[in-house]
Amino acid sequence: MKEFYFDNAATSSPKPESVYEAVELAIKKYNANPGRAGHRKAIEAGRKIFEVRDKIAKFFNLKNNLxxxxxxxxxxSLNFAIKGTVPSGASVITTNFEHNSSLRPLFYMQDEKGVKLTFVNTYKEIERSITSETKVVVINHISNVNGTVQDIRKIGEICKKYGLLFILDASQSAGYLDIDMERDNIDVLCTTGHKSLFGIQGVGILCVREGVDIKPLLEGGTGSFSKLSRQPMEMPEKLEAGTLNTPGIMSLGAGIDFINNFGLDKIRNHENQLTEYFIQELEKIETIKVYKSITEKQGPVVSLNMVGIDSADLASVLDEEFGIMVRPGFHCAPLAHKAIGTYEIGTVRFSFGFFNSLEDVKYAIEALKNISEQI
Ligand SMILES: Cc1ncc(COP(=O)(O)O)c(C=O)c1O
Known part of the structure; x- marks a missing residue:
């Protein structure tokens, strides 16, 4: 059976060929411990890591690649950003569309450090929620449940105006939307390598604006300052304890090259075309309820439910009978389900990626119609 992969919000699949090649190169040619010795292989591996650091800094317009x-x-990255910056007793504004990777550190800070949390649905409610206690804003750029896009430029302006630290979760937006840490006034950008940036699993990114102090949560070997009894305060060693994931980092470098060569705009336009078509056709099917963005912009993630069938069962039928891979359930974002009214039932999530075609989406629509007629 032909396979149709619509679970790109979980991880992008397939990856560009150049990404697979970069991993092979990393484990064959650059298989030494970067920054841990003076021999040529270690130096070459360290150089490769540095190249990717620089690519990432340029990609997000972060001034200092270190x-x-x-x-x-x-x-x-989000654990570092939240636990390493939010002061005890401070107030934090965040959204109901956060992933558990922000929510759980935030609730930890609430329970253990007396932090007060204010939840909003969209960026439009942030300014009026600010109090004299507010110190930090934590925002998921694109919801992994319904593709709600938050306007980060506006949030950045608000954070600048009130002197608030802006932490962005760009897990669903990096490699799809244009993100500029200077222009958008982002203090800490957190993202993962294995989604729209096309890296393999096991590598994440934390970009820290100059002057922002993140306390290290991990201590250990850095390959430098070995006689220091505590973690060095120099970046990036301050926040990088232990051997780095060279294959993952090199795969990420290849993924970013792929995006730069093909064009971020072209990638986004393609995914937008698929998403718009999908929503437009879904809205014609009476038994389907579509959950789309609650702001004016829609990301390439759409949730749905079909009358008369549980979300997990629908996902199984799609997989077993049609070769369509999607994700059912709660997508690690419980408050988003409260906000959209699916806390009891969950949703079936379709998430599009660069390697999906319009033909694939048409096939998915036909499959959904077919199942709907059988119920
Ligand atoms: C919005 C969002 N934030 C954070 C994450 C966590 O990413 P990772 O599992 O790579 O840490 C995800 C993953 O699905 C996500 O969608």
Whole structure:
């Protein structure tokens, strides 16, 4: 059976060929511990890592490439960003569309550090929610449940006006939307490598604006300052303890090259075309309820439910009978389901990627119509 992969919000699949080649090169040619020795292989591996740091800094317009930190995933980046910056007792404004990788560190800060949390649905409610206690704003750029896009330029302006730290979760937007840390006034950008940036799993990014102090949550070997008893305060070592994931980092570099060569705008236009067509056709099917963005902009993630069938069952039928891979359930974002009214039932999520075609989407629509007629 032909396979149709619509789970790109979980991880992008397939990856560009150049990404697979970069991983092979990393484990064959550059298989040494970067920054841990003076021999040529270690130096070459370290150079490759530095090249990717620089690519990432340019991609997000972060001025100092040494402030690009490699983590394991967005979850680790968000834990660093939230637990390493939010002062005890401060107020934080965030959204109901956050992923658990922000929500759980935030609730930890609430329970253990007396942090007060204010939840809004969209960026439009942020300014009126600010109090004298507000210190930090944590925002998921694009919801992984219904593709709600938050206007980060406006949020950045508000954060600048009130002197608030702006932490952005760009897990669903990096590699799809244009993000500029200077223009958008982003203090800390957290994202993962394995979604629209096309890297393999196991590498995440934390970009820290000059002057923002994140306390290290991990301590350990950095390959430098070995005689220091505590973690060095120099970036990126301050936030990078332990051996880096060279294959993951090199795959990410190849993924970013692919995006730069093909064009971010072209990638976005393609995914937008698929998403718009999908929503337009879904709205013609009476038994389907579509959950789309609640702001004026829609990302390439759409949730739905079909009358008379549970979301997990619908996903199974799509997979088993039609070869269509989607994700049912709660997508690690419980408050988003409260906001859209699906807290009890969950949703079936379709998420489009660069390698999906309009023909694939048409096939998915026909499959949904077919199932709907059988119920
Ligand atoms: C919006 C959002 N934030 C954070 C994450 C966490 O990413 P990772 O599992 O790579 O840490 C995800 C993953 O689905 C996500 O969609």
């Amino acid at each position: 402030n690009v930190v490699f983590t394991a995933n967005a979850t680790e």
